[in-house]
Structure formats: C-alpha cells, structure tokens
Amino acid sequence: MVEVTLWGSLSTVAGGKAKHDIEAKDIRELFRKLAEQYPGIEPWIDRGIAVAIDGTIYRDTWSKELPEDAEIFLLPRLAGG
Amino acid sequence: MNFDPRFTGRKFSSVGTRPLRPDGIDKVTGRARYGADFNMAGQLVGRILRSPHAHAVIKSIDTSKAEKLAGVKAVITAKDLPDLTDGDAAMYDILDNSMARKKALYDGHAVAAVAAIDARIARQALKLIEVDYEVLPHVTDVDEAAHHHAPLINDQVFTEGLEEKPAKPSNITKRTQFGHGDVHKGFAEADFVIERSFKTEQTHQGYIEPHACVASVNPDGTADLWVCTQGHFVYRQHCAQLLGLEASKLRVTSSEIGGGFGGKTHVWAEPVALALSRKAGRPVKLVMTRDEVFRASGPTSATSIDVRIGAKKDGTITAAEATLRYSCGPYAGSWAEIGAMTAFACYKLENVKTVGFEVLVNRPKTAAYRAPSAPMAAFAVESSIDELAREIGMDAVDFRIKNAAQEGTRASYGPVYGPIGIGPTLEAVKKHPHMKAPLKANQGRGMACGFWFNFGGQTCVDLNIGMDGSVSLAVGTVDVGGSRASLSLVAAEELGIDYSQLKAIVADTSSLGYNDMTDGSRGTFSSSMATISAARNAILILRDRAAQMWDIPVEDVVWEKGHAIAKGEKYGNLSPLSLKDIAAKSGTTGGPIAGHSELVADGAGVSFATHICDIEVDPETGATRVIRYTVVQDAGKAVHPTYVEGQYQGGAAQGIGWALNEEYIYGKDGRLQNAGFLDYRIPVCSDLPMIDTQILEIPNPNHPYGVRGVGETSIVPPLAAIANAVSNAVGVRMTHIPMSPPRILAALDAEREG
Amino acid sequence: MAGVAVSTTINGDAVEYLCQPDETLLEVLRDRLGLTGAKEGCGTGDCGACSVIVDGRLVCSCLVLGAEAEGRKVETIEGMAHGDQLHPLQQKFIEHAALQCGICTPGFLIAAKDLLAKNPSPTEEEIRFGLAGNLCRCTGYDKIVRAVQDAANVMKGA
Numbered sequence: 001m002v003e004v005t006l007w008g009s010l011s012t013v014a015g016g017k018a019k020h021d022i023e024a025k026d027i028r029e030l031f032r033k034l035a036e037q038y039p040g041i042e043p044w045i046d047r048g049i050a051v052a053i054d055g056t057i058y059r060d061t062w063s064k065e066l067p068e069d070a071e072i073f074l075l076p077r078l079a080g081g
Numbered sequence: 082m083n084f085d086p087r088f089t090g091r092k093f094s095s096v097g098t099r100p101l102r103p104d105g106i107d108k109v110t111g112r113a114r115y116g117a118d119f120n121m122a123g124q125l126v127g128r129i130l131r132s133p134h135a136h137a138v139i140k141s142i143d144t145s146k147a148e149k150l151a152g153v154k155a156v157i158t159a160k161d162l163p164d165l166t167d168g169d170a171a172m173y174d175i176l177d178n179s180m181a182r183k184k185a186l187y188d189g190h191a192v193a194a195v196a197a198i199d200a201r202i203a204r205q206a207l208k209l210i211e212v213d214y215e216v217l218p219h220v221t222d223v224d225e226a227a228h229h230h231a232p233l234i235n236d237q238v239f240t241e242g243l244e245e246k247p248a249k250p251s252n253i254t255k256r257t258q259f260g261h262g263d264v265h266k267g268f269a270e271a272d273f274v275i276e277r278s279f280k281t282e283q284t285h286q287g288y289i290e291p292h293a294c295v296a297s298v299n300p301d302g303t304a305d306l307w308v309c310t311q312g313h314f315v316y317r318q319h320c321a322q323l324l325g326l327e328a329s330k331l332r333v334t335s336s337e338i339g340g341g342f343g344g345k346t347h348v349w350a351e352p353v354a355l356a357l358s359r360k361a362g363r364p365v366k367l368v369m370t371r372d373e374v375f376r377a378s379g380p381t382s383a384t385s386i387d388v389r390i391g392a393k394k395d396g397t398i399t400a401a402e403a404t405l406r407y408s409c410g411p412y413a414g415s416w417a418e419i420g421a422m423t424a425f426a427c428y429k430l431e432n433v434k435t436v437g438f439e440v441l442v443n444r445p446k447t448a449a450y451r452a453p454s455a456p457m458a459a460f461a462v463e464s465s466i467d468e469l470a471r472e473i474g475m476d477a478v479d480f481r482i483k484n485a486a487q488e489g490t491r492a493s494y495g496p497v498y499g500p501i502g503i504g505p506t507l508e509a510v511k512k513h514p515h516m517k518a519p520l521k522a523n524q525g526r527g528m529a530c531g532f533w534f535n536f537g538g539q540t541c542v543d544l545n546i547g548m549d550g551s552v553s554l555a556v557g558t559v560d561v562g563g564s565r566a567s568l569s570l571v572a573a574e575e576l577g578i579d580y581s582q583l584k585a586i587v588a589d590t591s592s593l594g595y596n597d598m599t600d601g602s603r604g605t606f607s608s609s610m611a612t613i614s615a616a617r618n619a620i621l622i623l624r625d626r627a628a629q630m631w632d633i634p635v636e637d638v639v640w641e642k643g644h645a646i647a648k649g650e651k652y653g654n655l656s657p658l659s660l661k662d663i664a665a666k667s668g669t670t671g672g673p674i675a676g677h678s679e680l681v682a683d684g685a686g687v688s689f690a691t692h693i694c695d696i697e698v699d700p701e702t703g704a705t706r707v708i709r710y711t712v713v714q715d716a717g718k719a720v721h722p723t724y725v726e727g728q729y730q731g732g733a734a735q736g737i738g739w740a741l742n743e744e745y746i747y748g749k750d751g752r753l754q755n756a757g758f759l760d761y762r763i764p765v766c767s768d769l770p771m772i773d774t775q776i777l778e779i780p781n782p783n784h785p786y787g788v789r790g791v792g793e794t795s796i797v798p799p800l801a802a803i804a805n806a807v808s809n810a811v812g813v814r815m816t817h818i819p820m821s822p823p824r825i826l827a828a829l830d831a832e833r834e835g
Numbered sequence: 836m837a838g839v840a841v842s843t844t845i846n847g848d849a850v851e852y853l854c855q856p857d858e859t860l861l862e863v864l865r866d867r868l869g870l871t872g873a874k875e876g877c878g879t880g881d882c883g884a885c886s887v888i889v890d891g892r893l894v895c896s897c898l899v900l901g902a903e904a905e906g907r908k909v910e911t912i913e914g915m916a917h918g919d920q921l922h923p924l925q926q927k928f929i930e931h932a933a934l935q936c937g938i939c940t941p942g943f944l945i946a947a948k949d950l951l952a953k954n955p956s957p958t959e960e961e962i963r964f965g966l967a968g969n970l971c972r973c974t975g976y977d978k979i980v981r982a983v984q985d986a987a988n989v990m991k992g993a
Binding site for chain 2: 855865870871872873874875876877878879881882884911912913915916921925928929930932934935936937938939940941944959960962963964966967968969970971972973974975976977978979980981
Binding site for chain 1: 242243244255256257258259260286341342343344346415418419422449450451452453492494495496497498499534535536537538600601602603681683684685782783792793
C-alpha cells in the first residue's frame with residue numbers, strides 16, 4: 001500500500017481528494033488502479049503524468065517501483081525551453 | 082539495464098576542465114552549416130502567404146492565378162495537409178498552426194504556400210493568391226481575453242479543471258491549482274500582508290537564425306528533411322504524423338542550430354515544406370524571414386499575476402497565494418500551470434496556494450522560452466518578497482535566507498526536496514563583494530532568486546571505437562551551446578582517455594534511436610548519463626577483448642585510466658593494454674568495439690539561482706543602464722565550466738532585455754507593430770556590462786557525476802532582480818515588465834501626483 | 836529581367852557573376868557563389884550576421900546590391916584565415932568560448948577585424964560600441980568582448 005498525493009487539478013477528477021491509498025508496486029499498477037477507480041483520470045495519464053518518488057521526479061516508466069514508505073506525488077508533465 | 086545512475090563522489094581528471102570545443106573551427110571559419118546553408122539539386126524556393134488579420138474566417142482561397150504563373154511548381158492550402166491527427170488535440174493544433182484550416186487566428190497565420198523556381202517568382206505568386214476573409218472581432222490582451230465579454234477565439238473551448246463543467250465556452254482553456262496547508266489560517270497569523278498585481282509583456286526567444294529547412298519527398302514515400310531544430314526526432318514524429326509518412330522513412334538531419342531557447346521545439350513551417358515538395362515532386366527550401374519569425378513562430382506568454390504574501394514580525398512567512406493568467410496564443414497550453422508550480426518554489430511554506438488560468442488570445446501560438454513561465458512568476462513573487470521584507474524592516478537577503486527551502490522542505494508544487502542549492506546561492510550572494518560595493522546617485526541594487534525543474538527523458542548514445550583507438554560519439558540531443566564538448570569530456574572521463582582522442586557528432590534520425598529534444602536543460606544531463614552508460618558497456622567489451630589477448634579469464638581484467646590491467650600477482654608479467662592496443666586487435670578478437678545506451682534519464686536535479694544587479698535610472702528620461710550584474714547558480718557539477726558560465730551569462734542577458742525593453746506591441750487592429758530587430762530591440766553589446774558568474778556545485782544524487790541542468794534557470798531571476806533594482810533606485814515599485822523609459826516615467830509621475 | 840554582369844574581387848580572387856539588378860550582395864554570396872559563411876538573420880541591416888568588408892568598409896551585405904560589388908574588393912569570413920592559420924580573432928573566439936550557437940560569429944569576427952584595423956587598442960567601451968551593430972543572443976557578449984581584447988593584445992605584440 002502506498003499513499004499517493006495528486007496535484008490540485010488532478011484531484012478534481014479523483015473525487016476531490018488529494019491523498020489516496022493505493023495497493024500498487026510500480027507506476028504501471030498505480031496508473032491502472034487510479035484509472036479503474038476514477039475513469040476521469042485516464043485522459044490525464046494519456047497526456048503524460050510525472051511521478052515524484054521521495055522528491056525525485058520520474059516520468060511514467062511503468063516498471064519504476066514504488067517503495068512502501070516512499071512519498072509519491074503526481075505532477076503534470078512539463079514543457080521546457 | 083544495469084546502469085546505476087547514483088552519484089558516487091569520484092575524483093575527475095577530464096570533467097571540470099576547459100578544452101576547446103570540437104565545432105569551434107567550423108564556426109569561426111564560416112564552414113558550419115546551419116538551416117539555410119544546405120542545398121539540394123533542383124531545389125525550389127518555398128514561401129508562405131500569411132493572414133493580415135488577427136481573427137478572420139477564411140471563406141475561400143483562389144490559387145488559380147498563382148498556379149498559372151511561369152516558374153510556379155506547386156501551390157498548397159490546408160486541403161493539401163489533410164487532418165491525419167486522429168483525435169490528438171495537441172497535434173491538431175500544430176497542424177492548424179502550420180496552415181490555417183477554417184479561421185486565421187492571428188496576424189501572420191499561414192493560409193497558403195507556393196514553391197517556385199526562385200524567390201522572386203515565389204513572392205510574385207503569393208500576390209496572385211486571392212483569399213476571401215470574413216474579419217471577426219479579435220482580442221490580444223490577456224486580461225481582456227479572460228473577460229466573459231471578450232470575442233471567443235474557439236467556441237468549442239470550455240474551461241477544464243473547474244468543479245462543475247461550465248455551460249458557456251470561454252477563452253480560458255484550463256484552471257490549475259497547486260499548494261498545501263491552509264492559506265486563510267496562514268494569513269490570519271500574519272503581522273504583515275503584501276498584496277500586489279503585476280503584468281509582463283510577450284517576448285520572443287530572439288534566436289538570430291530564422292527557421293529554415295530543405296524538404297525532399299520521394300514518390301515512394303521516403304523523405305529527407307534538413308532543418309534547424311532543438312529536436313530532430315520530435316520533428317520527425319510530428320512531420321511523419323502530419324504528412325502520413327512512416328517515421329523510419331523520413332530521415333531528419335539537424336543542421337547546426339543558430340539559437341532556439343525553446344522556440345525550435347516543435348514544427349512550424351516544416352510540414353508546409355514537405356507538403357510543397359510532395360506536390361511539386363522536387364526538393365523545397367523554406368526559410369522564414371525575420372518578420373515571419375516574429376509574427377508566426379512562438380513567443381512566450383504575456384501574463385497578469387496577483388500575489389499575496391503574509392509574514393510574522395520575526396520574518397517567518399505564514400502564507401503565500403498567487404493567481405496567474407498566461408496567454409497561450411490561439412491554442413490550448415499549460416503555461417500558467419508551470420508558472421503556478423514554480424512561483425513559490427524557492428521558499429519553505431506551511432500554507433501556499435497558486436491558481437493558474439490558461440488564456441487564448443489572437444497572437445501567435447506560445448512556445449517555450451528558456452525555463453518557460455518561471456521568469457514571470459518569479460518577477461511577481463520576488464518583487465512582493467522585497468516589499469514584504471521592507472515592511473518588516475528586514476534585509477532582503479536575510480529575509481529570503483530565513484524562508485528559503487532546504488532538503489526536506491515540501492515544495493510549493495508538491496513533493497519534498499532532496500539536496501538543493503537555494504540556501505547556498507543566497508549565502509554566496511550575502512558574502513559577495515558586489516553586495517557591499519558603493520552605489521552612486523540614481524543607482525539602485527536589486528537581487529532575486531529563481532527556480533527551474535530541469536528535465537531528463539528518452540536518450541540514446543552510440544560510442545564507436547576505431548581500429549586506431551580513436552573514439553566517435555554519436556548523440557541524439559542537438560548541441561545548442563557546447564554539449565559536444567561536455568559530452569566528449571564525459572566519455573574521456575569514463576574511458577580514461579584524452580579528450581583529443583574523441584570526436585562527438587549529432588547523429589541523424591536514421592542513425593540512432595529516438596531522443597527527446599534538447600529542452601528543459603536536459604542536453605548535458607541526459608546525454609552524459611547515456612554516454613557514461615555507453616562507455617561502461619564499451620569497457621565490458623574492451624575487458625573481454627583484453628582477456629582474449631592475454632588468454633586469461635575476463636573476471637581478472639579491470640579497466641583503469643584507459644588501460645586493461647590483469648589483476649593478481651600471477652599476471653605480474655602482463656603489461657597493461659591501452660585502448661589503442663585493444664582496438665588494433667579488434668578485427669581478430671570479435672570485430673568492432675562499441676558501446677550503446679538507450680535509457681530514460683530520470684532524476685534531473687532541480688536548480689536554483691540568485692542574481693544581483695545594479696541599475697542606474699535617469700529620472701529625466703526614464704532611461705536605464707545596467708551597471709553591474711552577478712549570477713550565482715548551482716550546476717550540480719560543471720562538466721565544462723566555461724560553457725556553464727556561458728549559459729549563466731546568456732540567460733541573464735536575455736532576462737535583462739525582457740526586463741527593460743523587449744515586448745510585442747500590437748495595434749488596435751490586432752497587427753504586430755514591431756516585427757523586426759530594429760523595433761523589437763534585443764540587448765546589444767553596448768547595453769551590457771560584463772556578467773560575473775559564480776558556479777556552485779551541490780551534487781545531484783541521481784547522476785553519476787552529480788550533474789544538474791544549467792541552461793534555463795539563469796533567465797528566471799533577472800526580471801525580478803532588475804525590477805527590485807529599479808524600484809530601489811527610483812523609490813517606486815515597478816509592477817509592469819518591460820520597464821521601458823515611458824513606463825518608468827509614468828510610474829514616477831504617478832508617485833509625484835500621489 | 837536582364838542580369839547584370841559583375842567583375843569583382845572576393846577574398847583576393849577575381850570573381851565574375853551575373854545577378855539580377857535587385858539582388859543583394861548577400862544573396863549573391865550565398866546563393867550564387869556558395870559562400871554561406873555570411874548569414875541572413877534579418878535582411879534589414881539590424882543584426883550584422885551578414886557583415887562583410889567592401890573596399891575597407893564594414894557593411895551589411897543584405898543592404899548592398901550584388902551589382903555594387905563591381906570593381907571592388909570584398910572580404911568575407913571565408914577569407915579570414917590564411918590557409919590553416921587562423922586569424923588571432925578566430926583563435927581567441929574559440930579559446931574564450933565567445934560563441935555558443937555560432938550563427939552570429941562570422942559577422943562578429945568581420946566586425947571585430949574592422950574595429951581593430953581602425954583602432955588597434957580599443958577600450959572595453961570602444962569594443963562594446965564598435966560591435967553594437969552585431970546581435971548575439973547566446974553569450975551576453977561578455978566572452979566576445981574578452982576575446983576581442985585578448986586578440987587585440989596578441990595582434991599588437993605580433
């Protein structure tokens with residue numbers, strides 16, 4: 001079980017809740033379970049979500065493991081110059 | 082993939098030195114080939130017809146007269162670029178921006194194009210194309226466009242991110258929100274509260290090289306594109322999708338790039354050039370004029386930002402709030418979102434809330450510009466921070482040090498920080514002699530902080546060892562500021578050989594796997610990670626070959642300082658084999674020796690900078706002069722310190738232009754009034770002083786050498802640092818960027834009139 | 836349109852070409868003669884990327900007609916080095932990292948050569964005003980000014 005925090009706008013399509021406890025061992029499972037629970041999230045996942053694990057921003061590499069006690073934070077994927 | 086990206090704290094022999102760049106001679110002799118320097122046999126000249134209207138329905142286009150002109154080989158409109166985007170909204174916008182489909186959405190929007198045997202005939206042909214427009218009301222100002230009475234740019238847009246789906250369409254495409262804690266509670270605890278509103282005008286990246294390409298489409302569906310771009314693999318994906326080509330059959334070669342700064346991250350005229358070539362059956366060269374670059378490539382957002390910050394008497398910030406409205410041009414973007422994420426990233430805040438609104442306007446499609454969206458947010462926040470420090474009676478640097486984010490702080494955009502450099506840059510500024518230098522009459526000093534994320538992303542590198550022991554490094558991130566030098570240093574470091582034994586090139590899209598573009602300060606971060614990985618893979622093979630040459634088990638061979646060494650006393654009589662020795666025998670030990678790497682570079686370390694500047698203001702004319710400028714920034718590890726300094730100086734200079742002078746000026750008719758370098762004046766040599774730099778190195782734990790990106794952060798603090806300096810010089814808070822002489826005079830007049 | 840026949844000298848070599856009466860020297864250099872070292876950044880004389888020297892005078896080649904080169908001596912970036920010997924300015928630009936993208940570099944080198952020919956010991960301010968007609972967007976000019984100062988010292992010593 002990991003605790004996942006969604007950024008403000010994403011939480012509006014996840015029942016208005018920022019924090020969610022999800023049984024997921026990696027990013028792929030996390031996205032799948034979030035999308036099952038909140039179908040409104042799916043287009044956001046397609047557009048690209050970044051996953052911060054203990055403060056380090058990863059992209060959406062499916063196999064990236066989510067340690068049990070880690071801080072998991074979802075962020076929009078950004079554009080750069 | 083067994084690559085371990087963690088920082089190890091090793092000692093360096095090549096990294097951190099300052100050798101000459103490998104592309105230097107080509108660039109000082111005029112031999113380097115940029116976008117417009119390439120030609121193909123039988124090539125035609127492409128030219129684009131652009132809308133003179135800010136907003137108009139295209140009722141019909143008659144190209145028949147143009148087609149009949151002798152020497153014209155193809156005329157195209159949107160019909161020649163059918164919609165193949167299959168519901169991909171972002172790609173549809175890129176397609177529509179390349180060639181308007183139903184409406185012209187800004188002054189300069191492409192509506193048709195021709196290919197002719199020379200430029201003169203192409204220009205003549207454009208005049209023969211008849212477009213019947215129905216002119217619509219337009220809006221170019223970000224605040225006016227956000228108003229519910231504003232002309233609608235796209236009646237299919239309903240604001241996303243609201244609790245309830247809106248009933249009416251709007252120019253606001255999206256609302257985003259970030260933060261944590263309870264700002265109401267925080268403001269209730271504050272002894273001082275500052276509330277200010279700010280505006281920044283739209284600026285252009287101002288790269289000196291206009292967009293240029295040569296496109297050649299063959300009847301069998303294969304194609305070549307030579308182009309100046311920050312990401313040739315991304316251009317290939319975009320063009321293949323928009324033209325219906327197979328990506329692997331479209332070879333894109335990136336030319337030398339004459340500046341990009343974010344403006345060459347997605348396609349503009351390239352799909353048009355390919356469509357012209359397809360229709361004409363000949364290669365087409367298409368080069369934008371400077372006027373077209375300003376009117377029809379992608380400048381940054383114009384913004385309007387409200388900030389509210391509260392603090393206790395002891396200087397502790399209790400709450401911070403910002404509302405940010407960013408213009409996107411006529412297509413949806415996520416620019417305010419980035420502003421909302423970065424605005425308060427420098428500070429340790431219990432209670433913080435930022436809300437961003439993306440606003441459509443009849444201006445060209447906004448593109449990234451160096452740490453996109455962050456400079457404007459930093460301007461608003463850092464100006465307010467200065468005001469708050471003054472109210473409390475604290476020194477501006479001490480106030481920031483007291484509230485600076487540190488390792489373990491929850492960032493205002495969400496996650497908790499690892500090791501970061503905001504505190505050290507502030508301490509370095511506090512100690513810097515610049516802060517103690519005397520000021521003369523009418524001079525003011527300002528300082529400000531800035532934050533940028535930095536990116537990683539998909540990256541691919543090939544490292545090939547020649548039979549003479551020289552090494553070629555093929556990378557897929559376009560070299561915008563010296564990365565071939567820095568990546569050669571990294572390969573030399575890892576292999577343990579001399580920098581002069583290497584040659585790095587940027588490979589075309591058919592020679593290397595996919596790479597994300599050079600954006601987000603990722604060029605050296607990502608490609609150095611892939612280079613290290615590729616070199617380590619090559620070393621595995623080198624050890625194996627040495628083991629064969631010695632006829633001993635590979636486990637007994639180690640790689641040290643560019644040599645294979647047989648480990649253990651029993652091999653005492655075996656002298657080390659150099660890379661050259663091993664390469665010379667490669668033909669008989671298993672063939673060519675190479676190392677490859679394909680990875681997603683994650684864990685780009687966030688970056689912070691603090692800038693100091695002194696400005697002199699002429700109170701009679703409002704004219705300003707930058708007297709002294711200092712940049713302090715964390716690089717993680719400076720691979721080639723000279724080019725890191727170059728990034729710091731270049732970003733500061735662009736920020737200075739933005740702060741004091743540069744802006745898009747639109748007339749009431751919705752037309753851009755200053756689409757040229759004479760009237761859109763970027764800083765020239767005589768406008769600037771030397772720009773001092775101080776490189777801090779707080780290692781990024783997620784890179785073997787500790788590297789962070791360095792390219793973008795340097796443009797984040799200048800707007801605010803200069804605004805604080807001007808405000809300190811004239812005693813009036815400047816809230817509108819650029820602080821051009823008329824704006825400074827108006828602020829002084831308003832102050833005098835009370 | 837009838838072409839104009841032009842006989843001129845470019846980087847010391849006699850050159851003949853036909854050009855249109857309204858064709859710029861920059862177009863002739865780049866499109867007819869293959870000398871693409873001079874760049875078009877604006878086409879309006881504002882950026883200096885197309886700088887060349889005509890009869891000892893620094894000009895933007897986008898503001899000169901090809902036909903005007905008749906009987907004159909044109910110097911471009913391609914003629915700045917002597918064989919494999921770089922001009923001190925070229926060498927110092929590389930050493931000081933006075934270029935990032937490099938698109939403005941040929942124009943800066945030509946302008947700096949002209950500046951040092953007229954003023955072998957310029958102050959920092961004289962360098963800054965002397966090169967104010969050339970735009971660079973990458974460097975902030977710091978390393979360019981230092982490279983010119985260093986080259987001036989080397990050239991005086993030579």
